[in-house]
């Protein structure tokens with residue numbers, strides 16, 4: 081048995097038996113591990129507080145093969161406050177589900193952990209527009225995991241775009257007005273300049289500034305629709321947490 085200490089965020093919890101819990105931890109290094117926590121629900125408060133959903137903690141684990149068992153845990157920061165608001169809780173669960181889906185389809189990056197921590201902080205503090213945080217999270221996680229759309233130039237003629245920009249969720253590229261006329265491209269929708277600038281900003285900005293932009297209502301609505309469509313289309317799946325969130329925020 082190997083003994084090790086890691087820091088990570090609890091992104092899923094499943095209670096079983098009288099007092100046991102399985103947790104899924106997204107580590108600082110961006111790996112996803114399952115940890116068995118024995119008797120955690122009857123042990124001291126300090127330990128059980130550190131292994132709850134949306135807690136960022138330091139875990140001391142025993143490793144045997146690819147199985148991990150909890151020995152000790154110390155809470156570093158809790159985002160459990162997100163559970164006080166049903167909409168924010170549903171959105172936070174969606175962030176977790178996105179990360180878990182990414183872990184199935186590609187190698188996770190340390191950036192993924194940073195991203196979800198920033199997103200949880202943003203929604204729990206409620207200083208940023210929820211729709212904006214969700215959209216920026218979606219586009220950024222797609223980019224981190226290798227699914228970034230190419231917004232740098234027209235995807236058809238490869239020239240820089242002046243004037244109206246059209247974007248296709250399916251193709252993940254933008255084209256200009258002339259190419260749109262030439263090739264038809266019914267998948268391509270006209271982007272507002274605000275939406276286009278916001279998408280470029282999200283893809284290129286430093287993670288700590290990810291949610292530091294504002295957008296008019298129409299552009300924000302367009303960004304919100306496109307980022308969600310882009311995520312669902314390229315992951316080829318839906319999310320129960322997103323469906324639930326949609327029942328609260330249609």
Ligand SMILES: [Zn+2]
Pocket residue numbers: 234235236237238239255256258259
């Ligand atoms: Zn073109």
